[in-house]
Amino acid sequence: QSVLTQPPSVSAAPGQKVTISCSGSSSNIGSNYVSWYQQVPGTAPKLLIYESNQRPSGIPDRFSGSKSGTSVTLGITGLQNGDEADYYCGTWDSSLSAYVFGTGTKVTVL
Amino acid sequence: QVTLRESGPALVKPTQTLTLTCTFSGFSLSTSGMCVSWLRQPPGKALEWLARINWGDAKHYNTSLKTRLTISKDTSKDHVVLTMTNMDPVDTATYFCARTPRGYGGYDEFDYWGQGTLVTVSS
Numbered sequence: 437q438s439v440l441t442q443p444p445s446v447s448a449a450p451g452q453k454v455t456i457s458c459s460g461s462s463s464n465i466g467s468n469y470v471s472w473y474q475q476v477p478g479t480a481p482k483l484l485i486y487e488s489n490q491r492p493s494g495i496p497d498r499f500s501g502s503k504s505g506t507s508v509t510l511g512i513t514g515l516q517n518g519d520e521a522d523y524y525c526g527t528w529d530s531s532l533s534a535y536v537f538g539t540g541t542k543v544t545v546l
Numbered sequence: 547q548v549t550l551r552e553s554g555p556a557l558v559k560p561t562q563t564l565t566l567t568c569t570f571s572g573f574s575l576s577t578s579g580m581c582v583s584w585l586r587q588p589p590g591k592a593l594e595w596l597a598r599i600n601w602g603d604a605k606h607y608n609t610s611l612k613t614r615l616t617i618s619k620d621t622s623k624d625h626v627v628l629t630m631t632n633m634d635p636v637d638t639a640t641y642f643c644a645r646t647p648r649g650y651g652g653y654d655e656f657d658y659w660g661q662g663t664l665v666t667v668s669s
Contacts, residue, residue, distance in 0.1 A: 438592050438594075467652065468652035468653075469652050469653055469655070471654070471655040471656070473593070473656070475593075480642060480659040480661055480662055481593065481642075481644075481656070481659055482659070483655055483657050486653070486655035486657070487653065487655070492657065524592065524593050526593070526595075526655075527652075527654065528652060528654040530652075532609055534595065534606060534607070534608055535583065535595040535598065535654060536595065537592060537593045537594065537595060538592070539592055540592045540593070
């Protein structure tokens with residue numbers, strides 16, 4: 437079961453901006469760093485953001501992460517057709533001693 | 547170059563035990579902070595974390611599946627093995643292994659993933 441809550445879908449036209457929220461609790465997002473993963477259907481997830489707001493090498497600065505309390509947000513600016521994918525937030529839950537994921541958000545480029 | 551590759555049966559029967567192997571290269575599971583996890587994704591559904599083993603052989607499990615899972619490592623052979631007992635059709639999913647380079651301090655990101663292996667549970 438997913439412990440973190442995300443909107444099922446977001447959409448925007450090419451060049452526009454979308455934001456994806458991820459809501460948790462004090463035992464997960466509230467006390468640990470959050471990562472974001474991008475998954476094109478049929479492929480393995482790819483790390484997009486770590487430490488809540490850091491980008492791995494090779495990830496464009498169109499992708500950004502922020503955190504406030506027990507919620508995090510992923511922002512994608514200058515939306516491109518290649519950004520169509522499922523996006524998941526994830527973090528360690530200190531109460532469960534387990535890694536937990538969000539419910540996933542499908543990004544559609546109109 | 548870091549790589550991970552999952553291997554195991556594509557088809558298992560209900561009640562059987564599934565054994566999956568993650569073979570990795572480009573890093574050592576003996577390095578402080580290093581972890582390897584197993585995750586899965588049923589068709590059309592969200593990612594689910596299953597289990598993790600770290601550099602010191604500490605193991606953590608998904609609380610809902612804990613009684614059915616066992617994770618182990620063979621550091622000398624760069625393998626991590628997951629066994630899942632009493633398989634059911636609802637366990638049909640693509641199973642991934644992934645690396646965590648900093649399994650401490652609330653970091654825990656998965657920076658490298660295997661390509662995944664589809665396991666179907668059917669009689």
